[in-house]
Structure formats: C-alpha cells, structure tokens
Amino acid sequence: MGRYLFHRAWQSLVTLVLASVVVFLGVRALPGDPALALAGEEATPEQLAAVRADLGLDQSLPVQYGRYVGQLLSGDLGESTRTGQPVADLVATTLPVTAWLSLYALVVAVALGVGAGVVAAVRRGRWQEWAVSTTSVVLLSVPSFWIGILAVLVLAVWAGLFPASGYVSPLEDPLRALWHLTMPAFVLGTAIAAVVMRQTRASMLETLSADFVRTARAKGLSPRRVLGRYALRNSLVVVVTVVGLQLGGLISGAVVTERIFGLPGLGRLTLDAVFTRDYAVIQAVVILVTAFYVVINLAVDALYSLLDPRVRVDA
Amino acid sequence: MSGVTRAADDGSGATLRGRAAEGAGSAFRALRARVAGSRDDDGASEVAAEAAPEKVFGPPLLEVRGLTVTYRTGEAEVPAVVDVDLTVREGERVAVVGESGSGKSTTAAALIGLLPGSGRVAAGTITFAGEDVTHASDARLLRLRGREVGLVPQDPMSNLNPVMRVGAQVEEVLRAHGLATGRAAKERAVELLGLAGIPDAARRARQYPHEFSGGMRQRVLIAIALACEPRLLVADEPTSALDVTVQRQILDHLEHLTEAAGTSMLLVTHDLGLAADRADTVVVMSKGRVVESGPAARLLTDPQHAYTQRLVAAAPSVSAARAQVRPGTRAVDRAAGPRRHDTADGAPVLRVEDVTKVYRVRGRGAGDVTAVDGVSFVVPAGTTTAVVGESGSGKTTLARMALGLEAPTSGRLLVGDDVVGEATGARRRAVRRAMQPVFQDPYASLDPTMSVERLVDEPLRVFGEGDRASRRRRVGELLDQVSLPRDAAQRRPAELSGGQRQRVAIARALAVEPRLVVLDEAVSALDVLVQDQVLQLLHQLQEDLGVAYLFITHDLAVVRQVAHAVAVMRHGRLVEHGSVDAVMSDPQEDYTRELLAAIPGAEFYAARAG
Numbered sequence: 001m002g003r004y005l006f007h008r009a010w011q012s013l014v015t016l017v018l019a020s021v022v023v024f025l026g027v028r029a030l031p032g033d034p035a036l037a038l039a040g041e042e043a044t045p046e047q048l049a050a051v052r053a054d055l056g057l058d059q060s061l062p063v064q065y066g067r068y069v070g071q072l073l074s075g076d077l078g079e080s081t082r083t084g085q086p087v088a089d090l091v092a093t094t095l096p097v098t099a100w101l102s103l104y105a106l107v108v109a110v111a112l113g114v115g116a117g118v119v120a121a122v123r124r125g126r127w128q129e130w131a132v133s134t135t136s137v138v139l140l141s142v143p144s145f146w147i148g149i150l151a152v153l154v155l156a157v158w159a160g161l162f163p164a165s166g167y168v169s170p171l172e173d174p175l176r177a178l179w180h181l182t183m184p185a186f187v188l189g190t191a192i193a194a195v196v197m198r199q200t201r202a203s204m205l206e207t208l209s210a211d212f213v214r215t216a217r218a219k220g221l222s223p224r225r226v227l228g229r230y231a232l233r234n235s236l237v238v239v240v241t242v243v244g245l246q247l248g249g250l251i252s253g254a255v256v257t258e259r260i261f262g263l264p265g266l267g268r269l270t271l272d273a274v275f276t277r278d279y280a281v282i283q284a285v286v287i288l289v290t291a292f293y294v295v296i297n298l299a300v301d302a303l304y305s306l307l308d309p310r311v312r313v314d315a
Numbered sequence: 316m317s318g319v320t321r322a323a324d325d326g327s328g329a330t331l332r333g334r335a336a337e338g339a340g341s342a343f344r345a346l347r348a349r350v351a352g353s354r355d356d357d358g359a360s361e362v363a364a365e366a367a368p369e370k371v372f373g374p375p376l377l378e379v380r381g382l383t384v385t386y387r388t389g390e391a392e393v394p395a396v397v398d399v400d401l402t403v404r405e406g407e408r409v410a411v412v413g414e415s416g417s418g419k420s421t422t423a424a425a426l427i428g429l430l431p432g433s434g435r436v437a438a439g440t441i442t443f444a445g446e447d448v449t450h451a452s453d454a455r456l457l458r459l460r461g462r463e464v465g466l467v468p469q470d471p472m473s474n475l476n477p478v479m480r481v482g483a484q485v486e487e488v489l490r491a492h493g494l495a496t497g498r499a500a501k502e503r504a505v506e507l508l509g510l511a512g513i514p515d516a517a518r519r520a521r522q523y524p525h526e527f528s529g530g531m532r533q534r535v536l537i538a539i540a541l542a543c544e545p546r547l548l549v550a551d552e553p554t555s556a557l558d559v560t561v562q563r564q565i566l567d568h569l570e571h572l573t574e575a576a577g578t579s580m581l582l583v584t585h586d587l588g589l590a591a592d593r594a595d596t597v598v599v600m601s602k603g604r605v606v607e608s609g610p611a612a613r614l615l616t617d618p619q620h621a622y623t624q625r626l627v628a629a630a631p632s633v634s635a636a637r638a639q640v641r642p643g644t645r646a647v648d649r650a651a652g653p654r655r656h657d658t659a660d661g662a663p664v665l666r667v668e669d670v671t672k673v674y675r676v677r678g679r680g681a682g683d684v685t686a687v688d689g690v691s692f693v694v695p696a697g698t699t700t701a702v703v704g705e706s707g708s709g710k711t712t713l714a715r716m717a718l719g720l721e722a723p724t725s726g727r728l729l730v731g732d733d734v735v736g737e738a739t740g741a742r743r744r745a746v747r748r749a750m751q752p753v754f755q756d757p758y759a760s761l762d763p764t765m766s767v768e769r770l771v772d773e774p775l776r777v778f779g780e781g782d783r784a785s786r787r788r789r790v791g792e793l794l795d796q797v798s799l800p801r802d803a804a805q806r807r808p809a810e811l812s813g814g815q816r817q818r819v820a821i822a823r824a825l826a827v828e829p830r831l832v833v834l835d836e837a838v839s840a841l842d843v844l845v846q847d848q849v850l851q852l853l854h855q856l857q858e859d860l861g862v863a864y865l866f867i868t869h870d871l872a873v874v875r876q877v878a879h880a881v882a883v884m885r886h887g888r889l890v891e892h893g894s895v896d897a898v899m900s901d902p903q904e905d906y907t908r909e910l911l912a913a914i915p916g917a918e919f920y921a922a923r924a925g
C-alpha cells in the first residue's frame with residue numbers, strides 16, 4: 001500500500017510540474033505585454049526595456065521558467081499588477097473563505113447525496129424513491145445561480161432567516177459563521193448532492209442484489225448491518241470517485257456562489273482578477289486550483305486502497 | 316422415503332425407514348462403503364463396511380407441506396414452486412435434484428425467507444422443529460437464519476464480502492447470534508476456519524477473500540454456515556463452480572463435519588451422481604413440482620417417474636460406451652448424399668507438435684507462467700479427441716492456439732499441411748475455414764442483435780460462398796442438420812433456449828464445412844437432458860459429415876460418451892494420452908485415477924452398468 005501511494009504521489013508531482021509549464025506558457029501566450037501594461041502607453045523603448053529587464057522578461061523562456069518555479073517554491077506568488085499587493089496576501093485572506101464554504105458544501109453534498117441515494121435504493125419502487133429521483137432531476141436541471149438568487153429572495157429578504165450576504169470566520173464565531181455560510185453551502189452542495197445521489201443509488205442497487213448480500217442475510221445479520229457493512233461499504237468506491245470528480249465543480253461553483261452571496265473568497269478574487277486582467281493573480285489562482293485538484297485525486301486514490309483491499313495488490 | 320412424505324405417513328416414517336434398510340437402502344449403504352473405501356480422504360471412511368446398520372433418523376426437523384411460491388410479473392402471479400412436500404429428519408441428508416428452472420433453489424430460499432424480488436409463499440406451510448415459520452416475523456427469521464439454519468451458497472467467488480477480512484466474516488455470525496464476543500469470537504473464528512480445512516487459519520483469517528482460491532473460499536463459507544452449529548444446513552449447489560477434485564475434497568469435508576455434529580442437510584444440486592453419493596434421500600423436482608422422491612439408491616436404480624428415468628438415462632456415465640445414434644434421429648439422410656469429408660485415409664486434421672505457451676505476467680517481481688508446456692498429439696480425421704483438465708490446466712489456451720487466436724511460444728500446430736498462424740493469403744483463409752469454434756456460453760457467443768439466419772449465414776458471406784439464394788438454402792439445410800425448426804431462422808438468440816442457442820452455434824460452425832470443430836466446454840453450461848441431446852447431435856453430425864472434434868472439457872464423465880481419444884492435461888503438461896477405452900478403464904497416471912475417482916456418482920454408475 002505504501003508503494004502504491006508513493007507511486008501515485010510521484011505521478012501527482014509530474015502532473016503539477018506539467019501544469020506549471022502550461023500555466024507559465026499560457027500566461028505568456030495571452031495577448032498584451034505586461035511590460036507595456038506596467039510602463040504605460042507613453043513609455044519609450046528604453047523605459048520598456050528597463051521594465052522588461054526588471055521583470056526578467058528579456059531572459060530566455062527556460063530561464064524565466066526556472067525563476068518562476070523558484071519563486072513558487074519559496075511561496076512568492078508575485079504582486080498584483082493592479083494594486084501592487086503581494087498575491088500571497090490576497091490569497092491568504094480569500095482562500096479560507098472558499099475553503100470553509102467548500103468544506104461545508106461538501107458535507108452537505110455527501111450527507112444529502114449518500115443518504116438520499118441509500119433511501120432511493122432501499123425503497124425502490126415506492127414513493128420515497130420517486131421523491132428523491134424527482135428532486136435530484138430538478139436540482140440537476142435548474143442552474144445553481146438561479147436557486148441561489150431564489151434562496152436569497154425567499155429565505156433572506158422575505159423570511160429573514162439567513163443573512164443575504166457577508167462572511168464571518170468560523171474561527172472567530174462558529175455559530176454566526178454557520179448562519180452566514182448555510183445558504184451558500186446548500187446552494188453549492190445540493191447540485192453536487194444530486195449527482196452523488198444518482199450514483200449512490202445505482203451502485204447500491206447493484207450491491208444489494210449481489211450474492212454476498214444475500215449470504216449476509218442468510219447469516220442472520222441485522223438489516224442495518226447488511227445495509228452498512230455490506231451494501232454501502234461496497235458502494236463507497238463509486239461514491240468516492242463521484243465526490244472526487246465533483247470537487248472540481250465545487251471550485252467553479254464557488255466562483256458563482258461567492259458572487260451571489262457577496263462572500264470575499266477565492267472565487268470572487270478570481271472573477272475580479274479576470275475582469276481587470278490581473279495576470280499575476282490569475283496565474284497564482286490557477287496554480288493553486290491545479291494543486292488542489294492533484295491533491296484531491298491523490299486523496300481519492302489513497303481512499304480507494306483504504307476502501308477496497310483488492311486495489312492494494314496491483315501497484 | 317422420508318424426503319417427501321404425503322402427510323398421511325407421518326409417524327410411520329420410522330418403520331418405513333426400517334423397511335428401507337432391508338431393501339435398496341442397505342445395498343446403497345454397501346455401495347457407499349465401497350466408495351468410502353476407495354477414498355483416501357478423511358470422514359467418509361467412517362462409514363463402516365457391509366455390516367453398516369441403516370441410519371435411523373430422528374423426528375422430522377423440517378417439514379414442508381404444499382409449498383407454493385409465486386413471482387409477480389406485471390399483473391400476473393407466476394408460480395415457480397407448486398405444492399411441494401418435503402421432510403428432513405434429524406441427521407438426515409436430503410438432496411433436491413432438478414434442472415435449472417425446476418424450482419429447487421426457490422424452495423431452498425423460501426425455507427429461510429430469502430425469496431428474491433417479488434417472490435412470496437402463496438400457499439403451504441414450512442415447519443421447523445415443530446414451529447410454523449411460514450410467515451414468521453422478521454425478528455424470528457433473523458434468529459432462524461445462521462443460528463438454526465446455515466446456508467452454503469453456490470458460487471464461492473461472489474458470496475464473500477470483498478472488503479471484509481475473512482476472519483471477521485466468520486466472527487460476525489457468532490456475534491450476531493450472541494454466541495461469542497471480543498477475543499473469544501476472534502479465536503473461535505480461527506478455530507472454525509481451521510475445522511473447515513483451511514491451513515494456517517490464524518494468518519489467513521486476517522486476509523481478504525481475493526487472496527483465497529475458489530475451493531478455499533468455499534471452505535470459508537462452510538465455516539460461516541456451520542459457525543453457530545445449526546441444526547439444518549442448506550447447501551445450494553455448494554460445489555458446482557469448483558473443479559471435480561476440489562469438489563470431492565470439500566464434499567468429503569462437509570460430510571465429515573455434519574456427520575460429527577449430527578446436522579441435517581438439504582442439498583440442492585443439478586447433479587444426480589452427486590446426490591447419489593451424498594444423500595440418504597433424493598427428491599426430484601421438475602417445473603416447480605416434486606415428481607419423485609425416495610431413498611437415493613432406489614430412486615437411481617429403479618426410477619418410477621418418466622422424468623426421473625430420462626434424467627438417469629441422460630446422466631453422463633463413465634462406463635457407458637460412446638453414444639449410439641438412436642434410430643429415427645438421423646439429421647442427414649444418407650441417400651441424399653451429404654457433403655461428407657473423406658476420412659478413409661485417417662490422415663490427421665490437426666497435429667500439435669511440441670507446443671509451449673508462456674505468458675509474461677505484468678508487474679515487478681512476477682515471473683512467467685507456462686500455460687501449455689511441450690504438448691504433442693494428433694487429431695485423426697473424423698474422430699473426436701477430448702482434452703480434459705481442471706481450471707488452469709492449459710486446455711483452453713491449447714484450444715485458442717488451435718484456432719489461431721493465440722500464437723504458441725514454441726512448437727507448432729498444423730491443420731492439414733499448413734502451420735496455423737504462418738500460412739498467408741489464400742492458404743490462411745483455407746486454414747481458418749478448416750476449423751471452426753463452438754464456445755461454452757451460447758448466451759455470450761452469439762450476437763444478440765442478429766437473427767439466427769444472419770448468424771449462420773455470416774461465415775458463408777465472409778468466405779464468399781454462393782449467392783443470396785443458395786446461401787439461404789444452405790442455412791435451411793444447416794438448421795435441419797442441427798434439428799432446429801426452419802422458422803427459427805427469423806428469431807434472435809434471446810428467443811431461444813440454451814440448448815437451441817448451442818445448436819445455432821454448431822450450425823454456424825458447420826456452415827463452411829470445416830474438417831475440425833473446436834468445442835470449448837460446449838456442453839458445460841447445459842442442463843443434463845439438453846446436454847445429452849446436444850452430444851447425440853454432435854455424434855450424428857460426425858457420422859454424417861466426417862468432421863473431427865477437439866473437445867475441451869473439465870467433465871470426464873462426458874468424455875467416454877463422445878470421444879475416441881483423450882488427452883489429460885495438468886499444469887500445462889500432457890499427463891496421459893490414449894484411446895478413451897484404455898485411459899478410462901486402465902489409467903496409467905495417478906492424476907487420471909484421481910480425476911476418475913472424483914466424478915460424482917462414479918461407483919453408482921458403474922454399478923448400474925454392471
């Protein structure tokens with residue numbers, strides 16, 4: 001198992017290096033000249049050259065890449081071309097917001113998705129399955145921003161149950177943080193929950209008809225144990241795969257959700273950076289999100305080998 | 316006698332049993348004793364010699380009366396089991412024998428309230444140890460299952476939880492029924508695994524099912540079923556998925572364990588020979604009904620019901636001579652002049668010359684696997700050579716090489732004068748044409764989207780035979796040869812039965828008039844009666860068309876029925892090769908003897924023939 005994970009970690013590292021190359025080249029392939037943007041339209045060729053030398057843009061691409069990676073590794077994400085603030089500071093203030101929101105949304109997605117999926121599978125052909133399936137179709141087909149706006153209107157403006165916007169760190173005031181994050185987390189989480197529910201249901205139906213489930217029942221085990229230790233436990237590989245894949249959707253969903261609920265998170269930072277062509281910020285965010293994906297994939301692989309002993313042998 | 320008792324003879328069962336002792340029962344006991352004597356394994360030898368008194372069974376443990384089970388399909392309630400009576404006494408072993416769809420497994424499932432899907436008990440009663448459990452509460456059933464009735468399921472590969480350690484799967488039965496907790500449960504689980512015949516049980520208990528072979532997994536399932544020392548063990552085709560020698564070891568062991576504990580057993584099987592070997596009483600089911608029941612020996616030597624008679628007659632027998640073409644069933648009218656291959660010169664159609672196949676195993680530290688190791692033999696024209704072996708013996712790899720689907724690592728295979736895989740262009744087409752396959756599973760080997768006509772026509776089209784009209788005539792002719800009705804041409808495989816599908820596969824293989832047909836376990840998936848019919852058909856076709864067969868099988872019992880020569884394979888090597896008569900009646904190798912001895916019902920059939 002150790003060797004398997006080492007192998008996967010090594011692959012992840014290669015992925016990260018490749019991603020950094022793509023980001024590095026991608027930014028340089030964008031139309032526009034950062035030196036021109038910094039020095040201004042009126043700059044003389046000498047001034048431009050000076051700015052270029054200052055930014056290291058007069059060096060060859062491999063040398064530039066080397067410096068870029070060196071900076072990344074030392075935690076230096078550069079400075080915002082807009083405000084001059086260190087990108088690292090911007091990320092440090094916005095990342096926790098997105099992280100808390102994503103985590104909460106993930107809990108909502110897994111709890112609702114797996115729970116509803118199990119209910120739909122066990123109560124197959126009864127009204128519960130119908131209710132769960134219909135809800136999931138609705139959640140999948142209605143865009144989450146619309147649900148978000150509706151939630152703000154109904155729950156915040158009319159009913160006044162939740163605040164329409166704002167953010168409080170869970171580290172400062174957990175209850176108020178929960179109060180602020182609940183609506184965005186549900187808006188973000190339920191869309192993913194719908195996908196998780198469908199896959200859980202399908203996977204549960206398959207394992208429930210497996211021979212070993214029948215044998216478990218013939219052993220006289222309680223229905224709860226048969227459902228948990230046998231059916232659900234064997235469906236988890238599928239569930240983990242789906243959740244892992246959906247985490248990508250969590251980040252892009254966060255961009256929209258943070259906008260709607262006025263949360264000062266990474267999503268909003270990215271959106272603002274795109275609108276103002278703040279390349280240093282975009283570059284940093286893309287690298288961060290890529291690293292996040294890679295880590296999630298590694299975690300999913302690690303979970304596979306925890307969940308299914310058969311994965312452990314083929315390294 | 317006691318297996319199925321019409322309610323009337325309750326109470327007089329013991330006397331009936333006594334009378335049976337003087338009759339066929341004791342004869343069968345003696346037969347069993349001989350079987351036991353020839354076995355080197357444990358358990359069975361406990362059955363004493365001739366003088367063995369007939370077992371006297373206790374009071375009825377399980378009584379099934381008028382059991383009817385139905386499944387809902389759409390609006391209709393379709394009966395799967397109708398008015399079944401069944402009695403298992405304390406210490407008695409009852410076998411329920413039948414073909415697929417006979418309702419035998421449904422009956423077993425109904426006993427422990429585990430009917431699949433929409434199945435329900437529509438009528439009748441199930442009484443266990445004097446208590447009516449027909450419509451017992453869920454709580455009562457939980458205590459019944461595992462604790463009082465153990466189940467050994469059919470397929471060891473799919474019946475263990477793949478993500479749970481083997482030891483834990485035994486432990487949890489003990490825990491669920493409150494028989495042991497904590498360390499004690501762990502230790503008892505290891506002990507049980509050891510009793511079930513798993514060596515080094517303490518270490519293996521910490522392993523997962525995928526680290527066990529099929530036979531070892533079945534031992535785990537036996538340990539689970541017997542963990543709570545149930546009074547009744549329901550074994551549903553417990554060894555059908557296993558090799559014949561493993562099957563015998565497991566059944567011997569199971570017999571030993573249940574006999575020692577006095578456990579009653581309900582054995583569900585499709586194998587009449589196995590039932591004869593392992594049960595006191597046999598109940599024969601067909602189409603959801605019990606057609607006949609009685610002491611095993613009486614039922615098999617003197618079957619009363621027509622269905623049982625057919626079943627006994629069709630059971631492949633080691634001692635029976637090669638199939639005789641039964642009058643009136645000839646597929647091709649000789650006078651009409653079938654296109655028969657000339658087999659007079661006896662030239663071999665297939666020559667296997669020192670063939671070796673090595674598979675490279677992927678992954679670090681893994682060595683090579685030699686699937687076939689220096690095998691040589693010839694298949695003379697118009698005859699059948701059976702290749703026999705257990706799983707992993709290399710017999711299927713050999714078949715694939717003969718068909719040119721795999722290339723040998725060294726050595727060569729010749730069809731006529733052409734080396735398979737080396738011929739090119741027109742010669743290659745000729746080689747391909749000269750040999751055609753029929754595979755094991757007709758459900759998987761026929762394209763479900765094609766009509767029978769297209770399936771049979773396909774090889775003709777591929778080889779550019781004739782025009783549309785002549786091909787259509789040829790398809791009709793082929794359907795006649797395999798005894799399928801002409802109107803089957805427009806049907807699709809899903810609309811045909813298993814036996815009919817295999818006939819389509821045979822017709823397809825024969826379409827281009829091959830000189831050799833490679834049959835890879837071609838009758839293994841079929842019920843015994845259907846299997847018998849298909850073997851008859853193959854025999855006729857050989858007589859009429861002069862085609863040679865390479866008959867790959869794990870089932871030694873059918874070999875004598877179909878083959879002229881037999882090649883026994885083990886671990887990739889050819890262990891023994893010779894005429895069927897020589898090999899079967901005077902095997903030279905220990906392994907061949909072992910295989911022959913392991914065939915269920917071997918002694919019984921020998922007795923029948925003698």
